[in-house]
Amino acid sequence: xxxxxxxxxxxxxxxxxxxxxxxxxxxWGMMNFINFAHGEFVMLGMYAALLVVVWLGGGPVTFGxxxxxxxxxxxxVIYLSLVRHVLRGPMLAQILSTFGLALLLRYAAFxxxxxxxxxxxxxxxSGTIAIGGIFIPVAQLVAGVAAIVLxxxxxxxxxxxxxxxxxxxxxxxxxxxMLMGIRPDRIQALAWGLSAGSAGxxxxxxxxxxxxxxxxxxxxxxxxxxxxxxxxxxxxLGSLYAGLIIGLIQAASAFWLGAIYKDVVVYALxxxxxWLRPQGLMGKA
Amino acid sequence: MTRSSLWxxxxxxxxxxxxxxxxxxxxxxxxxxxxxxxxxAAAAGQASKAAVEVAxxxxxxPHPELANLPLAATGGLPNLGGAKIEITFVDHQGDPSTAQxxxxxxxxxxxxxxxxxxxxxxxxFTATAVAERHGVPFxxxxxxxxxxxxxxxxxVFRGTxxxxxxxxxxxxxxxxxxxxGKKIESIAVVNENTDYGTSVSDAIEAEAKKSGVxxxxxxxxxxxxxxxxxxVLQLKQRQPDVVIFIxxxxxxxxxxxxxxxxxxxxxxxxxxxxxxxxxxxxxxxSDVAQGAMNRSAWDxxxxxxxxxxxxxxxxxxxxxxxDDTSARNMQxxxxxxxxxxxxxxxxxxxxxxxxxxxxxxxxxxxxxxQGVKFDNTGQxxxxxxxxxxxxxxxxxxxxPEATANAKLQWPMTGWxx
Numbered sequence: 001x002x003x004x005x006x007x008x009x010x011x012x013x014x015x016x017x018x019x020x021x022x023x024x025x026x027x028w029g030m031m032n033f034i035n036f037a038h039g040e041f042v043m044l045g046m047y048a049a050l051l052v053v054v055w056l057g058g059g060p061v062t063f064g065x066x067x068x069x070x071x072x073x074x075x076x077v078i079y080l081s082l083v084r085h086v087l088r089g090p091m092l093a094q095i096l097s098t099f100g101l102a103l104l105l106r107y108a109a110f111x112x113x114x115x116x117x118x119x120x121x122x123x124x125x126s127g128t129i130a131i132g133g134i135f136i137p138v139a140q141l142v143a144g145v146a147a148i149v150l151x152x153x154x155x156x157x158x159x160x161x162x163x164x165x166x167x168x169x170x171x172x173x174x175x176x177x178m179l180m181g182i183r184p185d186r187i188q189a190l191a192w193g194l195s196a197g198s199a200g201x202x203x204x205x206x207x208x209x210x211x212x213x214x215x216x217x218x219x220x221x222x223x224x225x226x227x228x229x230x231x232x233x234x235x236x237l238g239s240l241y242a243g244l245i246i247g248l249i250q251a252a253s254a255f256w257l258g259a260i261y262k263d264v265v266v267y268a269l270x271x272x273x274x275w276l277r278p279q280g281l282m283g284k285a
Numbered sequence: 286m287t288r289s290s291l292w293x294x295x296x297x298x299x300x301x302x303x304x305x306x307x308x309x310x311x312x313x314x315x316x317x318x319x320x321x322x323x324x325x326a327a328a329a330g331q332a333s334k335a336a337v338e339v340a341x342x343x344x345x346x347p348h349p350e351l352a353n354l355p356l357a358a359t360g361g362l363p364n365l366g367g368a369k370i371e372i373t374f375v376d377h378q379g380d381p382s383t384a385q386x387x388x389x390x391x392x393x394x395x396x397x398x399x400x401x402x403x404x405x406x407x408x409x410f411t412a413t414a415v416a417e418r419h420g421v422p423f424x425x426x427x428x429x430x431x432x433x434x435x436x437x438x439x440x441v442f443r444g445t446x447x448x449x450x451x452x453x454x455x456x457x458x459x460x461x462x463x464x465x466g467k468k469i470e471s472i473a474v475v476n477e478n479t480d481y482g483t484s485v486s487d488a489i490e491a492e493a494k495k496s497g498v499x500x501x502x503x504x505x506x507x508x509x510x511x512x513x514x515x516x517v518l519q520l521k522q523r524q525p526d527v528v529i530f531i532x533x534x535x536x537x538x539x540x541x542x543x544x545x546x547x548x549x550x551x552x553x554x555x556x557x558x559x560x561x562x563x564x565x566x567x568x569x570x571s572d573v574a575q576g577a578m579n580r581s582a583w584d585x586x587x588x589x590x591x592x593x594x595x596x597x598x599x600x601x602x603x604x605x606x607x608d609d610t611s612a613r614n615m616q617x618x619x620x621x622x623x624x625x626x627x628x629x630x631x632x633x634x635x636x637x638x639x640x641x642x643x644x645x646x647x648x649x650x651x652x653x654x655q656g657v658k659f660d661n662t663g664q665x666x667x668x669x670x671x672x673x674x675x676x677x678x679x680x681x682x683x684x685p686e687a688t689a690n691a692k693l694q695w696p697m698t699g700w701x702x
Contacts, residue, residue: 002518005547009514107323115327117534117565119542122572128546137546210511211538211569215324219509254515259506260478262515 005134006255007248012136012144014247019147020202020220021227021239022154023195028228031171031191033083036098039221040105041196045071045203046212047113050120059124060142060208067204068197075196076189083192084185102217109214119211126208143205148240150201154194155236167191171234230270232283241281313371314362314631316621317391319384319402319412322376325509326533328563329610330404332603333426334374336611337401339598340618345369351591355623355649362622364629370622373397377408384408388415398631399424399621401614406430406480413441422636424621426614429558430484434662440633442640442659444617446668448488451557451580454670455489455529456496458684467695468552471501473525475516475532475540477508482531485557489529501525508533513543521549529555534563538570545573545700552696553578555672562609571678576697582652582670583612584682584690592651606679616652620645620665653688 024038048067052058078101086097125139158164166187169177174184206212206220227246231238246266253265273280318337320330342348344356351357361367373395377384384403391397392415400416401424403409409428416423417438425433425443429451434443459469474489476482486503493500501523504516513536520528528551530540537560544550554577560566561579570577585606586592595615599607607615620643625631628639645657647667656667672684674693681691 002522005518006515009512009518013512013514110323110327115323115331117328117538117563117569119538119565119569128548130548135547140546209542211535211542211565213325213328213535215327216535219511223511250512251515254506254512255518259504259510259513259516263507 001133006251008134008136009140010248010251011244012140012247013251014244015144015147016140016202016206016243017223017227017247018151018240018243019143019205020199021224021231021243022151022236023198023202024224025228025231025234025236025239026154026158026191026195026198028233031188033087034095034098035195036095036221037078037102037105037217038195038199038224039217039219040102040109041071041075041199041217042203042206042220042224043109043212043214043217044074044105045200046207046216047109047203048200049204049207050118053120053123060204063207064146064201064204067200069200071200071203072193072197074200076193078196079189079192080185084188102221106214106217113214115213115215117211117213120207123208137209139205139208143208146205147202147243150198151236151240154198155240157194158236163187163190226266226270228280230273230280232280234284235280235282238280238282312631313369314365314399314625315371315373315395315397317373317375317388317395317397317400319375319377319387319391319400319408320404321379321408322374324378324380325535326379326404328534328565329559330376332564332605332608333404333611333614335603336599336607336615337372337618339595339602340615340622341370341372342598343595344619344622351594353591353648354619354651355645356619356626362626364626365631370625377403377412379405379408381405381407381411385411385415388412389419392416392419392421397421398633399625399636401426401618401621404428404610406433406484409433410480413438416440421633422621422624422640424617424640426617427610428481430480431488432480432484434664438663440637442621442663442665444620444657444665444668445613446582446654446670447664448485449492450668451485451670452488452492454580454672455555456492456498458672459498459527460496461684462695469498469526471499471523471525472527472529473502473504473520473523473551474500475504475506475520475528475530477532477536478505479508481559482508485531486529489531506536508536510536510539513539514547516540517543517547517549520551521547525551527551527553527555529557530561531557532560534560534565537561537563537566541570541574541577550697550699550701554697555579558609564605564608567675567678567680571675573700574675574697575677575699576694577675578683578697579609579673579675579680580670581609581673581680581682582654582668583607583609584653584671584688595651612652616650616654616657619651620657 020042027035045067048070049063052063052066128137166182170184170187227242231242250262254262322330347360348357361369375387399422403412406428413423417440423441427445429448474486476486556579585596596607624639628635654668660666673680674683683693
């Protein structure tokens with residue numbers, strides 16, 4: 001029975017990893033652009049949810065949507081004001097620009113929100129349900145299911161819609177895409193909006209279950225990088241599987257081996273996978 | 286020598302002295318303080334910074350209403366001609382190597398007369414080594430790991446009680462509870478795995494062994510974990526009677542919430558200060574962790590008491606009550622300032638000498654220690670602690686019974702009404 005509990009917990013955790021990583025895979029995998037500020041987007045999503053709850057009240061749907069909207073806008077603005085310009089620069093400038101952005105967002109949050117840990121006040125998602133002796137926190141269940149649905153929606157958007165095709169076209173060859181009547185700037189701004197928006201919604205969902213402070217982005221950012229590399233660059237489905245697998249491995253190794261070994265196990269498997277399959281689970285070689 | 290030349294000499298001397306006295310008063314005493322002002326433990330660092338700023342106000346400006354504290358009644362340090370203390374705060378972000386670099390910078394560039402810090406035991410460990418090498422007195426404010434003192438260092442002093450003091454307190458408490466018929470057949474120790482958590486749980490394990498209390502399971506983990514379900518399930522499987530957490534802030538909150546989520550409620554939870562004393566802990570978990578215990582040497586006390594007045598000053602500054610961690614730092618700062626004043630000099634050797642002769646009585650303190658007196662390793666041998674319990678939206682002092690202001694509730698009720 002306790003084994004089932006461990007597995008359920010691992011999968012729920014993994015689903016959230018998958019959601020905030022899918023936004024990163026969109027930018028990293030498709031545009032060849034490493035966004036070191038992705039964890040900070042998740043952090044800002046958490047604070048956006050808190051501000052909505054404190055200022056306006058409202059339930060999970062309200063603050064989830066608000067966090068998604070706010071971060072979508074922020075993502076697009078960051079593309080248009082910063083990323084677009086550094087794309088013309090050398091690779092190192094690109095890397096350092098989002099690294100600087102990450103620090104700017106993190107320390108702006110320290111200044112604005114202070115370093116204290118905060119949690120969302122009790123809401124419709126507080127509490128826990130028991131099914132046959134298995135305890136499932138409502139917040140994590142909703143977050144997990146929403147994460148899977150949203151990740152799949154993102155996958156459908158990319159593979160089944162005109163917008164998705166345009167995104168892929170721009171990623172493939174901006175020049176050719178422009179000749180086909182696609183405006184790369186608009187499409188890339190949209191991709192940044194989607195990426196940050198999914199991080200925002202993941203942040204809002206995480207906020208229902210975890211206490212946080214402005215430095216939380218560091219932790220989640222690192223996990224996102226591992227999930228994306230594990231799943232395969234540019235594959236949204238890959239990051240879904242990778243998120244679930246990593247969540248499961250963490251939970252299982254923490255329970256049966258001990259909490260201090262879980263990251264060793266995860267990163268050992270990660271390195272082994274990259275050795276055997278450098279493109280990741282679902283990535284194209 | 287003629288009478289007039291005597292007059293002249295007198296006048297010259299008076300002029301020199303007359304100008305010299307204010308000139309020396311204008312020479313401030315510089316103290317460098319290392320804390321995590323950003324990063325995971327930033328909340329604790331910022332709270333301690335605010336507390337020491339209150340202490341600075343008490344020392345630098347006359348506060349006759351707090352006259353039982355040394356240096357409160359006067360402005361500045363009387364034995365140094367009323368010199369004020371100036372503090373340089375630096376942020377090591379919880380990183381031991383940064384702490385080491387910053388300590389070096391404070392000594393070599395800022396030329397501070399004394400150092401203090403550094404919250405995380407791992408950071409105190411590296412920063413004190415710098416002080417020792419350069420011969421600058423270092424006051425360890427509240428880090429609990431055993432190995433910070435006891436390395437044969439001459440320049441390191443520690444005002445706070447340490448891991449073994451706390452471990453003995455817990456065992457005395459358990460013995461008394463067993464005497465009252467409570468069942469404590471086994472305990473669990475859950476510790477974050479840096480110097481702080483490891484040394485405190487080592488000390489607890491050692492004392493538990495001496496007192497014949499079996500440790501059912503010890504769970505080390507990393508404080509930056511985003512998920513602690515596996516650890517809670519391990520506890521649930523073993524069913525210990527008391528779980529002791531040696532945790533920082535986010536992890537402490539996460540444990541309490543996860544225990545509720547997985548429906549695990551041991552008869553008693555004891556937090557070893559730190560995360561459980563962080564200003565964000567109680568608001569975050571008061572609905573799920575009723576009856577959780579914690580240690581504290583700080584008690585606000587009755588209205589009008591010195592401690593209550595200090596708390597009011599702190600509250601006016603931060604909007605919060607003073608917590609144990611910040612209060613222990615504040616007390617250590619007072620002890621350091623008192624020694625500097627007694628030294629009557631900013632010469633490091635004289636300050637060190639004064640620190641070794643420190644002998645503060647309980648009534649001269651703001652904390653529940655029996656006094657401040659350093660042994661030859663630099664450890665305060667008169668440090669002690671109370672046990673407190675989360676009841677409603679605040680901690681109440683519940684043990685030892687003689688000083689308690691509320692009745693101990695056993696078992697804890699957690700989230701149940």
